[in-house]
Amino acid sequence: MTSLVKSRLIKFLLSLIIVLIAVLIIIFNLRDNIIYFYGPTELLKNSDKQGQIMRLGGLVSVDSFQNETDSIFYFSITDGDNEIEVKYEGILPNLFAEDKGVVVEGVYMNDGRFIANKVLAKHDENYMPPEVIETLKKSGKWQGE
Amino acid sequence: MSLYIFYISNFLLLLCLTASLMQSSKIINNKIFTRPDVMVLASVQLISILLSFLILIYLFLISDFNFDLVYYNSHSEKPLIYKFSGVWGNHEGSMLLWILILVLFNFLFALSKRISERFKNITVAVQSIMIFGFVAFLFFLSNPFALNQNNFFDGIGLNPILQDPLLAIHPPVLYVGYVGFSLVFSLAIAGLITKEVDQQWATIVKPWVFSAWAFLTAGIALGSFWAYYELGWGGYWFWDPVENASLMPWIAATALIHCVLILQKRNVMQSWTIILAILTFSLSLVGTFLVRSGILNSVHTFASDPGRGLFILLFIFLILVFSFSLFAYNSEKINKTSSMGLISRGTGIQVNNWLLITILTIVFLGTMYPLATDLLLNKSLTVGPKYYSTTIAPIIILFLFFMFISPRLGWTDTKLYKIIIQLRYLIITSLSITLIISLYFELFNLTEILIIFFSLLLVTSSVTASINFNKQNILVRTNLGQNLAHAGFGILMMAVVSNAVYSEERIYNAKVGDNLQLQKYIFSFDKIEQVEESNYNSLKAYFLMKKDGKLIDTFTPEIRFYSNPPTITSEASILHKFFSDIYLVMNVPQDQQSISVRMHIKPFMTILWLGTLMIIIGGVISASIRIGRFDEK
Numbered sequence: 001m002t003s004l005v006k007s008r009l010i011k012f013l014l015s016l017i018i019v020l021i022a023v024l025i026i027i028f029n030l031r032d033n034i035i036y037f038y039g040p041t042e043l044l045k046n047s048d049k050q051g052q053i054m055r056l057g058g059l060v061s062v063d064s065f066q067n068e069t070d071s072i073f074y075f076s077i078t079d080g081d082n083e084i085e086v087k088y089e090g091i092l093p094n095l096f097a098e099d100k101g102v103v104v105e106g107v108y109m110n111d112g113r114f115i116a117n118k119v120l121a122k123h124d125e126n127y128m129p130p131e132v133i134e135t136l137k138k139s140g141k142w143q144g145e
Numbered sequence: 146m147s148l149y150i151f152y153i154s155n156f157l158l159l160l161c162l163t164a165s166l167m168q169s170s171k172i173i174n175n176k177i178f179t180r181p182d183v184m185v186l187a188s189v190q191l192i193s194i195l196l197s198f199l200i201l202i203y204l205f206l207i208s209d210f211n212f213d214l215v216y217y218n219s220h221s222e223k224p225l226i227y228k229f230s231g232v233w234g235n236h237e238g239s240m241l242l243w244i245l246i247l248v249l250f251n252f253l254f255a256l257s258k259r260i261s262e263r264f265k266n267i268t269v270a271v272q273s274i275m276i277f278g279f280v281a282f283l284f285f286l287s288n289p290f291a292l293n294q295n296n297f298f299d300g301i302g303l304n305p306i307l308q309d310p311l312l313a314i315h316p317p318v319l320y321v322g323y324v325g326f327s328l329v330f331s332l333a334i335a336g337l338i339t340k341e342v343d344q345q346w347a348t349i350v351k352p353w354v355f356s357a358w359a360f361l362t363a364g365i366a367l368g369s370f371w372a373y374y375e376l377g378w379g380g381y382w383f384w385d386p387v388e389n390a391s392l393m394p395w396i397a398a399t400a401l402i403h404c405v406l407i408l409q410k411r412n413v414m415q416s417w418t419i420i421l422a423i424l425t426f427s428l429s430l431v432g433t434f435l436v437r438s439g440i441l442n443s444v445h446t447f448a449s450d451p452g453r454g455l456f457i458l459l460f461i462f463l464i465l466v467f468s469f470s471l472f473a474y475n476s477e478k479i480n481k482t483s484s485m486g487l488i489s490r491g492t493g494i495q496v497n498n499w500l501l502i503t504i505l506t507i508v509f510l511g512t513m514y515p516l517a518t519d520l521l522l523n524k525s526l527t528v529g530p531k532y533y534s535t536t537i538a539p540i541i542i543l544f545l546f547f548m549f550i551s552p553r554l555g556w557t558d559t560k561l562y563k564i565i566i567q568l569r570y571l572i573i574t575s576l577s578i579t580l581i582i583s584l585y586f587e588l589f590n591l592t593e594i595l596i597i598f599f600s601l602l603l604v605t606s607s608v609t610a611s612i613n614f615n616k617q618n619i620l621v622r623t624n625l626g627q628n629l630a631h632a633g634f635g636i637l638m639m640a641v642v643s644n645a646v647y648s649e650e651r652i653y654n655a656k657v658g659d660n661l662q663l664q665k666y667i668f669s670f671d672k673i674e675q676v677e678e679s680n681y682n683s684l685k686a687y688f689l690m691k692k693d694g695k696l697i698d699t700f701t702p703e704i705r706f707y708s709n710p711p712t713i714t715s716e717a718s719i720l721h722k723f724f725s726d727i728y729l730v731m732n733v734p735q736d737q738q739s740i741s742v743r744m745h746i747k748p749f750m751t752i753l754w755l756g757t758l759m760i761i762i763g764g765v766i767s768a769s770i771r772i773g774r775f776d777e778k
Binding site: 007010011014015018019022023025026029030032033034035036037053055071090091092093094095134 | 487492495496499500503506507510511514524525526527528529531532535536539540652653654704713715732733741743
């Protein structure tokens with residue numbers, strides 16, 4: 001009986017330690033890897049977020065698209081009230097176009113420009129990322145249902 | 146005509162409802178409801194649902210747009226196979242498929258022999274309560290046979306990204322896995338009610354739990370394989386909430402199958418096995434319906450309505466409350482104290498159970514955290530994939546170690562040093578191979594090295610364990626299923642790590658005539674063509690891959706323009722070689738002249754799928770061997 005109690009106690013303590021370590025690692029890692037989503041107006045209000053990885057979404061402003069070379073692009077993302085200039089190096093998705101919804105991932109620099117390292121892919125012409133819809137609703141520019 | 150079909154199919158659903166209600170009453174042990182007997186009712190359940198499913202297939206094949214479901218999800222010009230797979234490419238149809246598998250498992254279990262009648266009746270009754278719930282949900286809240294008043298000339302169509310042969314089989318396979326656990330759940334509840342969760346119970350459960358697990362594994366693998374070549378991002382796993390939703394029940398089920406084995410061998414861990422059975426099925430429900438509900442945003446989301454989501458949430462809640470109260474009430478009575486040695490196979494499996502639950506928690510938190518902040522704080526955020534890889538990797542190291550050592554330990558207390566001495570050659574071999582790999586390929590990350598080392602150890606150990614000669618030099622029967630699956634997991638882990646470390650990506654903007662380089666290969670952009678297919682137009686680029694001036698292969702990445710509904714997809718062109726895949730995708734942004742091409746070298750992809758296949762086959766073998774042959778040492 002005592003050996004049973006002992007073995008159970010050891011198992012219990014062992015699992016407790018494992019659980020504790022695991023929970024700590026999980027929490028720290030989760031906090032390090034959270035990527036927030038902002039609309040242009042929201043991001044301008046939170047200027048302390050510069051330097052962090054985040055997502056930015058809205059519409060690609062009309063007449064804002066330029067390419068410096070074959071793979072370096074500049075465009076602005078707007079929610080109707082404010083816009084933020086984005087620089088992106090890489091490959092643009094098939095459905096990327098001005099006046100269409102877009103979500104980019106990258107860093108908001110302290111010069112007010114957004115350096116994107118990802119333009120999130122979409123598959124449907126009429127598809128609008130829910131975050132973008134939310135952003136447009138906030139600025140009162142949403143025209144869908 | 147459509148009206149007759151409408152009446153017949155709804156009558157069939159009501160018939161199944163009635164039969165399930167009668168079947169459910171058998172949960173009470175009385176003599177009033179002995180007739181009609183279990184088998185008759187189970188046949189009625191199966192036949193009524195099978196017929197209504199066949200009717201739905203028929204409606205899709207003849208494109209009867211008088212039915213809402215066909216109108217919204219099909220199109221007369223769609224190829225036949227996608228009319229067929231369109232049946233479950235929507236909420237109502239996939240619910241009917243889910244129910245069909247539910248009644249099928251119910252029927253198959255009712256067929257099984259050598260099980261006490263009382264236990265069988267209760268299991269079938271619990272299963273029938275669920276059938277009743279889901280058929281009622283289908284009939285009242287998402288009826289696939291709803292008619293519309295308009296005379297539509299043509300349908301709206303199926304999302305082109307779902308028009309893929311693999312996706313015709315991915316949902317059914319995944320569903321067999323998910324729903325298979327409903328039977329395991331019913332068996333667990335029956336065990337709790339009869340207070341007989343013992344070795345015999347484990348023997349009954351084993352083939353069901355292993356086959357459900359094998360199907361779930363195959364379903365996840367098919368989805369991952371589809372994402373790899375269809376989504377055109379070059380990855381096979383994105384830690385997307387939808388993928389996580391299928392991974393969570395898999396992790397719980399993996400813990401469960403091992404507990405069933407311990408229970409069968411040693412008659413211990415009754416409570417834990419029951420908890421895992423309940424957990425696995427609940428996560429399967431969460432997996433299906435979280436994905437379908439529209440809470441998560443993805444191609445898997447079908448048109449949603451809040452009533453449906455509420456019903457499913459309520460259903461999951463009821464199942465949890467019912468099963469855990471039953472468990473709390475009866476758990477003392479099912480537990481029998483018998484001991485296992487401290488350093489024994491049982492302990493090893495227990496430790497890995499804990500590790501699996503930890504991984505499950507990690508995936509659960511990562512998946513639910515963004516949902517919670519979105520609902521409670523109205524703040525949208527994403528959890529980066531790095532969270533999963535960095536958190537799970539250290540646990541995988543421990544997990545691999547116990548996976549390697551546990552099968553080598555006996556069921557009673559074993560001296561660890563004796564085992565280590567016995568395995569010295571394996572350890573030395575694996576260690577030296579790891580060293581060579583890490584030096585040759587300049588791999589200096591400790592986590593990665595350790596994962597490769599323990600994976601190698603696991604693979605070599607599983608392989609040598611399955612080739613076992615006795616003193617007369619005759620091959621002894623060993624646990625082939627276990628060894629194959631374990632070796633497969635080791636291979637999978639090695640492939641995953643090496644793939645993550647050695648993948649390479651190049652992005653080019655190209656015009657016809659350009660030569661692009663990726664490692665030692667040159668890709669000449671030969672031409673670009675427009676092709677018209679029956680249900681889409683496509684833009685096809687031709688790249689000639691050359692090495693040292695010699696032509697090796699032609700790549701034809703494609704962009705497809707579908708019109709019903711209007712959508713653009715990129716089709717990757719992939720060359721599978723044994724040690725690495727070469728992967729080309731192209732894009733044409735609307736504001737640009739040239740095309741952009743993304744090229745990937747994806748090492749060990751073939752090996753990665755091979756490892757997965759070994760795991761699935763191992764599961765199938767374990768499912769088909771009736772009595773476990775966990776070889777005693």
